[in-house]
Amino acid sequence: MTIASTDNWLQVAAAAQATLSPEIVEALARARADEHPDSHLISILHLVQGRFGFLSADRLDAVAQLLGMPTAAVTGVATFYHFFRLLPLGKYRISVCLGTACYVKGASEIADRLRQELGVDFGETSGDGLFTLEGARCLGTCGLAPVVMVGDEVHAKMTPDQIPAMLESYRRKP
Amino acid sequence: MVSLTVDGQVVSVPAGWTILQTAEEFGIRIPRLCYHPDLSLAGSCRVCIVDVKDMGHYMPACATKVWPGMIVQTNSPEIRQARRDIVELLLDNHPKECQTCERDGNCELQNLAYTLGVRERLFEGKRKNLPADETGLSVIREPNKCILCGRCVRVCAEVQGVCNLSQQGRGFTTAVAPAHGAAMDKSVCIQCGQCINVCPTAAFIERDGTDDVWAALADPNKHVVIQTAPSIRAAIGEGFGCPPGTPATAKMIASLRRLGFEGVFDTNFAADLTIVEESHEFIERLTGKGGPLPLLTSCSPGWISFLEKFYPSLIPNASSCRSPMSMMSALLKTYYARKIGRDAKDIYVVAVMPCVAKKFEARRPEHYLDGRPLTDAVLTTREAIWMIRSYGIDYWGLPDLEFWNLPSDVFDSPMGTSTGAADIFGTTGGVMEATLRTAVEKVTGKTGQQIEFTEVRAVEGLREVTVHMNGTDLRIAVANGLANARTVLDKVVAGTETYHAIEVMACPGGCIGGGGQPYPPRGTKVLDPGLLARRASALYAIDKDKEFRRSHENPDIKALYADMLGAPGSHAAHELLHTTYAPRLPRGILLRGDQ
């Protein structure tokens, strides 16, 4: 998936305008002027994920080429952090709080039920592309434990039996 | 100087030394795994931990510098148990396949487990189960055997400047792999095999070539011949217990004959031929009749792959000469075939190389003749040693034919003679020195010119020198290890420095440090400059003893030109002995600024 069959920075940058967007190419140009361009890698990856939702292989290649870093190091960073996603997100992102309070209140049963209902594990997206299941360390709402967030909406004091209805309500949303 | 206490002894060492260095100075070799003196520090395996008083936790000896008054304990029941448990934890996530593993008996993990006293497994559980990557023509990746010491990652980046490998993922599921976890043949790997050399286990190994060779040897319709590279004779003895640096030409030839090869040829002949062709090319370019300067040497296939992937703009500078191996194979399938009256397709050419990238070179379409590879099989030095052992050949029991001068311990003819210039091809600076030996006589038109050009022997990895030749100052660079090549090539690309010729060998020390050479014996480390220097000294010793020491003086080379090729650089020579290169730009190239 070479983005340009050249090692000329300007030509690669021109070819990357469409892949990465002009703003990100500009950020890469600024990073490149720095004494340590590689120190900007994580913030650049944040920009790419913020713009496109996930880090696709061709965009990682483009970032590597434009920062002048080995792609192996770039994908090493991208696969290291839980935050970075290599696959597109579902329409709704379900975060199950796995903090101490939620765990004591039964978060693991809720997580098990969600896995069972969606047929996916943490980090995966359901087959219909609607839901991406994730674990969260603590959502900071321990008084509402156990908590599940779907997109921006908080579902408090959940029980496993409420899960099917909750999912159904999102499936029916336009 | 810093005074500290190590195991109850007050010692004094220079400031800046590590605990590991200090202990070694006083006769204690602290066990280690991820540490390598020529690579950056990782401090990750934790095998070299020691107890430093009042620290609360153990310190890695490799990464901890001494301080005044430090009290270090390198051995105690607790430390010994901790080291033992760490190595057991590595074993618990490692296949139990020692008996069927290529590195059985030669494995650092196995050795450590024994030395540290792992006698039972207390913590066994889940093991990683990742698919092996067998896509590389030279290098096979077996991630289940990887213990994540990271030496391959560091050698690939720091010594070779390729940066193909990195730790991908995190935690228990971390794997060392190319970018995107891609297959080796889709990666920027240049197949040099230094990862094989530095790997403590068998997580990287060469693609096996022995099965094909055994089969060919057993085939009555095939005329199976073998050629051996210059550096094999300097290292093969190590496989049979010789100290490094023991020349073993005669025993090597005798062993290969016992294996059943009908012809044992010397790649050195083709090295001489390379020099004649390449120095002709060099003089053409110097006099403005050929391609661009600097001329880049082209013998090392790992280097050629690197050039095509990372410096495509310099491809026109590379010598068009095939490597000596491919020249030799081309001659064996044409010149030699005609001499013995056999068809080229009946001749099966095996090459013993210090190199794993030669396996890749042999399969490049440029090196095919009538749809068949010029070189049918490539064996590394390690594989050749294994075949000799596996056959049951008593290497030591073979009569020491060297002194008896029996015909079976000398290389076969035609093409049996080689000069000292070819022998030194196996070490850094050798190709350049050999070229200069010939070029200086061709340019001046006088014989008896300078023979030894010790200034180009780049034992330190990179050397830039000026050589005077017939009133001209030639700027010469010699690099081994591709990170050193990068330093020179960047200057060429940026135009900040001009050179007339650059010799590059992919591996540290040249072919003597190749990715296919014997694993260092226990207690010595890979890439050891001392080990490489001893192997090189064997080649220089052979060179000194040779009757002819300039390639163009080789009588068999003269005969070959008279018989078949005409003159250096002729059309016939180009057809048979020269090749072409093409840019290969995969993802993840390193940038070198705007051009």
Next chain:
Amino acid sequence: MDEDDCMVDIAKFFLTFSQDESCGKCTPCREGTQRMLEIIERITTGQGVAEDIPRLERLAKLIRKSSLCGLGRAAPNPVLSTLTYFRAEYEAHIHQKRCPSLKCTALVHYEIDPVKCVGCTACARHCPVPCIAGKPKAPHVIDQAHCIRCGRCFSVCRFDAVHRA
């Protein structure tokens, strides 16, 4: 957190966190936390053996003293502190195959009290297996061989007739 929470399970919870956060660079933390987690999982599922406690302590000490960073050095703390203050709970799991706070699914079982059961059928209707038999208005019975110990019957019974033991 109270007497209804199993301290072995809580130690497992914290260890899962440490194991998930382990970056993978140094051996003791990368490999050791995985092995500790496996041992604790064995204990909470009733497969623990007497040597598991000294093994946990040995690994914990190793990881605490030889890991590269603070995360690794702190990773075994939940196990070490629960072993210090709640050792008896570990021993009950290992020797009596019993979870004192009735939290560890594999170590509890459910029974229906025939006196309290009114035969409302709620448990049988909610059982996902299903393994609860009984006619309406008559006491129900759980088939222990097929029960997966999900506890659904326990939570849906409005007559306090399902016992966890």
